[in-house]
Amino acid sequence: MALIVQKYGGTSVGSIEKIKNVAKKVIATKNQGNQLVVVVSAMGNTTDDLIALKNQIAEEVSPREYDTLISTGENISAALLAIAIQDQKENSISLTGWQAGVLTEDIHMKCKILDVDSSRIKAELAQGKIVVITGFQGINSKGDITTIGRGGSDTSAVVIAAALNADVCEIYTDVDGIYTTDPRKLPHAKKLETISHEEMLEMASLGAGVMHPRAVETAKVNKMNLHVKHSHKEGTGTQIIMSGEKTQVVSGIATDDNIAKIGVMHVPDIPGVAAKLFGSLAAEKINVDVIVQSIHEIKKLNDISFTVSKDDYKKSLKITKAITSDWKETQIVGDTKVAKISIVGIGMISAPGVAAKMFHALGKEKINIQMISTSEIKVSCIIAEDHLVKAIRAIHDEFELHK
Amino acid sequence: MALIVQKYGGTSVGSIEKIKNVAKKVIATKNQGNQLVVVVSAMGNTTDDLIALKNQIAEEVSPREYDTLISTGENISAALLAIAIQDQKENSISLTGWQAGVLTEDIHMKCKILDVDSSRIKAELAQGKIVVITGFQGINSKGDITTIGRGGSDTSAVVIAAALNADVCEIYTDVDGIYTTDPRKLPHAKKLETISHEEMLEMASLGAGVMHPRAVETAKVNKMNLHVKHSHKEGTGTQIIMSGEKTQVVSGIATDDNIAKIGVMHVPDIPGVAAKLFGSLAAEKINVDVIVQSIHEIKKLNDISFTVSKDDYKKSLKITKAITSDWKETQIVGDTKVAKISIVGIGMISAPGVAAKMFHALGKEKINIQMISTSEIKVSCIIAEDHLVKAIRAIHDEFELHK
Numbered sequence: 001m002a003l004i005v006q007k008y009g010g011t012s013v014g015s016i017e018k019i020k021n022v023a024k025k026v027i028a029t030k031n032q033g034n035q036l037v038v039v040v041s042a043m044g045n046t047t048d049d050l051i052a053l054k055n056q057i058a059e060e061v062s063p064r065e066y067d068t069l070i071s072t073g074e075n076i077s078a079a080l081l082a083i084a085i086q087d088q089k090e091n092s093i094s095l096t097g098w099q100a101g102v103l104t105e106d107i108h109m110k111c112k113i114l115d116v117d118s119s120r121i122k123a124e125l126a127q128g129k130i131v132v133i134t135g136f137q138g139i140n141s142k143g144d145i146t147t148i149g150r151g152g153s154d155t156s157a158v159v160i161a162a163a164l165n166a167d168v169c170e171i172y173t174d175v176d177g178i179y180t181t182d183p184r185k186l187p188h189a190k191k192l193e194t195i196s197h198e199e200m201l202e203m204a205s206l207g208a209g210v211m212h213p214r215a216v217e218t219a220k221v222n223k224m225n226l227h228v229k230h231s232h233k234e235g236t237g238t239q240i241i242m243s244g245e246k247t248q249v250v251s252g253i254a255t256d257d258n259i260a261k262i263g264v265m266h267v268p269d270i271p272g273v274a275a276k277l278f279g280s281l282a283a284e285k286i287n288v289d290v291i292v293q294s295i296h297e298i299k300k301l302n303d304i305s306f307t308v309s310k311d312d313y314k315k316s317l318k319i320t321k322a323i324t325s326d327w328k329e330t331q332i333v334g335d336t337k338v339a340k341i342s343i344v345g346i347g348m349i350s351a352p353g354v355a356a357k358m359f360h361a362l363g364k365e366k367i368n369i370q371m372i373s374t375s376e377i378k379v380s381c382i383i384a385e386d387h388l389v390k391a392i393r394a395i396h397d398e399f400e401l402h403k
Numbered sequence: 404m405a406l407i408v409q410k411y412g413g414t415s416v417g418s419i420e421k422i423k424n425v426a427k428k429v430i431a432t433k434n435q436g437n438q439l440v441v442v443v444s445a446m447g448n449t450t451d452d453l454i455a456l457k458n459q460i461a462e463e464v465s466p467r468e469y470d471t472l473i474s475t476g477e478n479i480s481a482a483l484l485a486i487a488i489q490d491q492k493e494n495s496i497s498l499t500g501w502q503a504g505v506l507t508e509d510i511h512m513k514c515k516i517l518d519v520d521s522s523r524i525k526a527e528l529a530q531g532k533i534v535v536i537t538g539f540q541g542i543n544s545k546g547d548i549t550t551i552g553r554g555g556s557d558t559s560a561v562v563i564a565a566a567l568n569a570d571v572c573e574i575y576t577d578v579d580g581i582y583t584t585d586p587r588k589l590p591h592a593k594k595l596e597t598i599s600h601e602e603m604l605e606m607a608s609l610g611a612g613v614m615h616p617r618a619v620e621t622a623k624v625n626k627m628n629l630h631v632k633h634s635h636k637e638g639t640g641t642q643i644i645m646s647g648e649k650t651q652v653v654s655g656i657a658t659d660d661n662i663a664k665i666g667v668m669h670v671p672d673i674p675g676v677a678a679k680l681f682g683s684l685a686a687e688k689i690n691v692d693v694i695v696q697s698i699h700e701i702k703k704l705n706d707i708s709f710t711v712s713k714d715d716y717k718k719s720l721k722i723t724k725a726i727t728s729d730w731k732e733t734q735i736v737g738d739t740k741v742a743k744i745s746i747v748g749i750g751m752i753s754a755p756g757v758a759a760k761m762f763h764a765l766g767k768e769k770i771n772i773q774m775i776s777t778s779e780i781k782v783s784c785i786i787a788e789d790h791l792v793k794a795i796r797a798i799h800d801e802f803e804l805h806k
Contacts, residue, residue, distance in 0.1 A: 016459040053483060056419040058490040065489070068497055069482035072475040079472035080456060086468070087461040094471055099546055120546070143502055143523070 002167040003125075004029060007039040007135065007157035011174045012231035013077050014044035016084075021232055022172075023084035026130055030090065035125050037164065039135045039157040040081055042073025063108030067137070067147045071097070074134035074153070082132045092130040095120065098145065100131075102138035102156065110149035113138055113156070116163035133160060154215030162222035169224055172231035175210055177238035178203065180401040181253035186392050188402050193236065195251055196243035202344040202378040203254045216240065249347035249354060250399045253392055257339040257385055259289060260313035261370065262320055266301040266329040274304060280319050286312045290340065290373040290380060301329065305371055307382060310336055338370065339388040342380040343395060355379045361398035367391050405570040406528075407432060410442040410538065410560035414577045415634035416480050417447035419487075424635055425575075426487035429533055433493065438528050440567065442538045442560040443484055445476025466511030470540070470550045474500070477537035477556070485535045495533040498523065501548065503534075505541035505559065513552035516541055516559070519566035536563060557618030565625035572627055575634035578613055580641035581606065583804040584656035589795050591805045596639065598654055599646035605747040605781040606657045619643065652750035652757060653802045656795055660742040660788055662692060663716035664773065665723055669732040670705040677707060683722050689715045693743065693776040693783060704732065708774055710785060713739055741773065742791040745783040746798060758782045764801035770794050 006026065013019050022038075030036045050070055054061055078094040085092035101117030124131045135153025140146050148155055154171060161169035176191065178200065183189040195203070197220035201213055210228060219226050219240065229237030267273055274293065281288055291306045308316045317334050324330045348354045355372075358379055362369055367390065371382035383391055396402065409429065416422050425441075433439045453473055457464055481497040488495035504520030527534045538556025543549050551558055557574060564572035581603065582592040598606070600623035604616055613631060622629050622643065632640035670676055677696065684691055694709045711719045720737050727733045751757045758775075761782055765772060770793065774785035786794055799805065 016456065020460065050479070053419065053479070054486060057423065057483065057487050061486045062489055065482045065486045065497055068499070069479060069486070072478045072482075075475045075478070076453070076456070076472060079468045079475075080460065082468045083457060083464045083472070084460050086465050094468055096471070096548075145499075 001033055001035060003035045003037070003164055004168055004170060005037045005039065005157055005161035005164065005166045006170045006172060007153060008041065008081075008172045008231055009153065009174070010041040010044050010047070012172050013040055013081065016080070018232070019043075019077070019080050019084050020088075022081060023088050025172075025231075026081075026085060027088055027090045030130055036130045037121060037125070037160060037166070038081065038130060038132045039153060039160060040074060040077045040132060041135050041153040043077045043080075046073035046076065064144055067108045068145050071134070071137040071145050071147055074136050078132045078134045082130075085130055085132070090130060091128055092132060093124050094132040094134075095124070096134050097137035097156075098139035100133045100160070102133075102160070104138035104140050104146045104148065106140045106142065106146075108144075108146055111138070111140070111146045113148060113159045116160055118160070118163045121160070121164065149214075152212065152214070154212040155218050158215050158218045158222065158224055158226070162218070162224050166224075168227055169219065170227045170229060171211055171215075172229055173210055174231065175228075176230040176233055176235045177228055178210060178240075179252065181392050181396055182255060185255065185389050186396055189396065190402050192238050192251060194239045194241050196346045197240055198243050198377055199251045199344050199346050200240050202342065202375070203252055211240075243346050249351045250343050250345035250401065252344055252401065253395055254342045254344055255339060255388060255392060256289075257388055258310050259307045259338060259340055259382075260310050260316075260334065260336040261305060261307050261338045261382060262313075262316055263303065263305040263333040263335075264320060264324060265303050265331040265333065266327075267304055267324070268327055268329075269300045269302050273302070277304065277320065277323055278306075280323055281308075281316060284315060284319060286316055286319075290371055290382060292371045292373060307338070307340065307371070337385045338382050339385040340380055340382055341388065341391050341395065342378050343399070344378050346377050348377050348379075357398055358395055361394040362391055365390055365394045367394070404436055404438060406438045406440070406567055407571055407573060408440045408442065408560055408564035408567065408569045409573045409575060410556060411444065411575045411634055412556065412577070413444040413447055413450070415575050416443055416484065419483070421635070422446075422480070422483050422487050423491075425484060426491050426493075428634075429484075429488060430491055430493045433533055439533045440524060440528070440563060440569070441484065441533060441535045442556060442563060443477060443480045443535060444538050444556040446480045446483075449476035449479065467547055470511045471548050474537070474540040474548050474550055477539050481535045481537045485533075488533055488535070493533060494531050495535060496527050497535040497537075498527070499537050500540035500559075501542035503536045503563070505536075505563070507541035507543050507549045507551065509543045509545065509549075511547075511549055514541070514543070514549045516551060516562045519563055521563070521566045524563070524567065552617075555615065555617070557615040558621050561618050561621045561625065561627055561629070565621070565627050569627075571630055572622065573630045573632060574614055574618075575632055576613055577634065578631075579633040579636055579638045580631055581613060581643075582655065584795050584799055585658060588658070588792050589799055592799065593805050595641050595654060597642045597644050599749045600643055601646050601780055602654045602747050602749050603643050605745065605778070606655055614643075646749050652754045653746050653748035653804065655747055655804065656798055657745045657747055658742060658791060658795060659692075660791060661713050662710045662741060662743055662785070663713050663719075663737065663739040664708060664710050664741045664785060665716075665719055666706065666708040666736040666738075667723060667727060668706050668734045668736065669730075670707055670727070671730055671733075672703045672705050676705070680707065680723065680726055681709075683726055684711075684719060687718060687722060689719055689722075693774055693785060695774045695776060710741070710743065710774070740788045741785050742788040743783055743785055744791065744794050744798065745781050746802070747781050749780050751780050751782075760801055761798055764797040765794055768793055768797045770797070
């Protein structure tokens with residue numbers, strides 16, 4: 001008898017009809033002779049509706065009360081799923097985060113799960129029940145309700161699966177697997193049968209709608225294999241497995257068009273400049289993605305370029321201008337019409353020339369590369385947003401990812 | 404420094420605008436130098452919305468899951484009120500039933516509160532916070548969420564007030580007090596400054612929209628004075644006080660038009676007949692209100708008449724017919740066009756002739772009395788529904804309640 005943890009996201013439980021379907025799927029899995037724990041997100045737009053209510057009072061509220069409010073979304077969907085399972089004549093119980101023993105840090109809104117006291121989950125499983133657990137939430141040492149940030153239900157599922165020593169953690173979502181690149185942008189993109197945790201992490205921007213990076217990282221740390229599948233269609237999905245088990249040079253292409261670029265030109269070459277700039281951005285909770293620095297050898301002046309999300313662009317520009325206002329030669333340029341394209345592959349580590357092949361593909365299409373950033377298993381280029389689809393096609397063909 | 408418990412019902416927190424107003428009121432009370440605990444119901448139609456969601460799956464569901472689902476309504480309103488108080492620069496925290504230590508029986512949907520472990524409430528009060536607590540819900544010995552039935556937030560407030568040894572428990576609602584009779588039916592009905600717990604209990608049907616009978620009973624047991632006030636209007640409201648403190652002969656007139664009458668004529672006069680009939684009705688959770696039995700001395704046959712809510716009428720009729728099917732002479736008559744009118748007053752105990760005065764008032768208006776039932780502080784008559792308003796006016800005038 002295998003122990004399976006399944007996670008269903010907000011769109012998978014977005015209506016009563018869908019909840020009934022999930023109940024059917026879940027029961028079928030149990031009837032194959034498995035023990036089953038199901039982790040659910042809030043129904044469709046519930047969380048946004050709750051935030052809208054709160055916003056009628058204030059935008060900024062106490063994180064503790066925010067968590068208390070927002071966690072009700074999962075309480076509703078979990079109870080409804082348990083009800084739907086029971087209605088189909090199968091034994092089930094819903095547990096909130098605190099009832100399931102999900103213990104978190106004392107901070108709110110984006111806390112980490114510290115531990116899972118799985119005694120109650122195990123007791124309910126032992127009674128033959130399908131245990132439905134609210135994702136996204138837990139309880140801290142004060143007895144207050146906490147949430148673990150958007151997309152946190154994936155992480156809940158992985159942590160609960162690890163605590164239960166589950167055989168597999170299945171992530172049900174609204175796509176049928178991980179693709180070599182976004183199929184909406186390149187119709188002949190190919191679904192991957194397997195991908196490593198590391199590659200999946202780097203594909204985060206592509207995979208954002210599929211799986212939360214923190215969940216992938218947690219799975220990696222816990223050596224937990226994941227299985228991403230479509231919640232309402234048949235199919236083999238994509239397995240996210242330990243990297244030792246596969247060695248593809250390039251697994252896929254990730255893109256992100258929600259970025260903006262800021263260039264700080266002619267920065268004095270004195271120590272602490274970068275620390276000051278990026279420290280100030282971090283203090284305002286702005287997430288900086290790609291950072292590139294180059295030096296004009298003759299003038300002893302640096303150029304620093306970086307990207308942020310389009311949402312953070314204006315705020316970032318203001319902060320950057322304030323910090324650099326004393327430096328007379330410094331010029332600031334900004335551009336929101338950019339996008340990032342990345343190739344990801346665990347095999348890249350031992351395969352030279354992969355980056356060059358990517359640049360070649362872009363060059364053939366006369367696509368100008370504005371910034372380059374590389375990691376051991378990823379090469380990212382910042383290009384004009386308009387060229388993104390053309391770039392995807394060129395790179396996909398170059399690496400023959402459709403094969 | 405007084406400790407005040409205030410309860411706001413669903414309509415009082417029915418919109419964000421109203422929640423903001425409640426926050427203002429609550430802060431004003433605190434600023435008068437009081438410690439404050441606020442018990443809230445779910446916003447307006449939230450509970451009905453949740454039930455509608457559930458009904459899309461099944462009408463009858465596991466009571467445990469029902470409670471888990473339905474309790475989210477109060478979690479939302481409590482968090483929003485705490486947020487609104489904080490937004491008006493006052494310190495506040497929301498606590499769910501389990502966080503507030505509200506311990507209940509193990510049954511669901513209509514459990515009783517067994518105890519309140521008020522340590523956390525007291526700790527938060529000691530920190531100068533306005534403590535907002537979800538009404539209507541608690542936790543049982545298994546760690547499951549329970550609810551205490553419709554209108555249960557009143558009971559929550561009273562029990563919490565008693566546990567904290569509060570100076571007063573104020574019930575804020577959408578009427579400005581308790582009236583001698585329903586002002587919608589008799590415009591010159593008079594607001595009472597005080598009423599005893601016992602009278603308020605008997606006025607339950609009139610007071611249903613004002614305060615839940617169980618809450619009044621709990622207050623009576625705990626010798627807790629209550630103060631019913633309008634949530635968004637100024638006014639003195641009505642105080643519900645210990646009966647020793649007042650002795651009015653007739654305080655008010657209660658009416659209930661949501662009743663139906665069933666008459667079982669010519670029942671054999673053998674022991675156990677009534678027990679069998681009302682036992683069967685009780686087994687189906689049908690609440691029988693007035694019961695009247697009379698005997699035909701010559702034939703040794705009884706007539707038993709009783710009333711149930713209009714909702715339970717068909718079911719009750721069916722059960723009654725099934726039970727009496729063996730008795731050849733028995734006839735069953737039913738009537739849904741009836742209403743109950745009652746006079747209530749603690750002074751009735753020591754004032755003879757009160758019932759006669761009521762019958763006289765009805766007789767003058769040629770209103771036929773179909774059934775009579777009396778208690779120490781109440782006289783109820785079942786009359787034709789069409790005559791209800793005329794009956795209210797006649798009795799109100801007879802006892803000069805407008806004075």
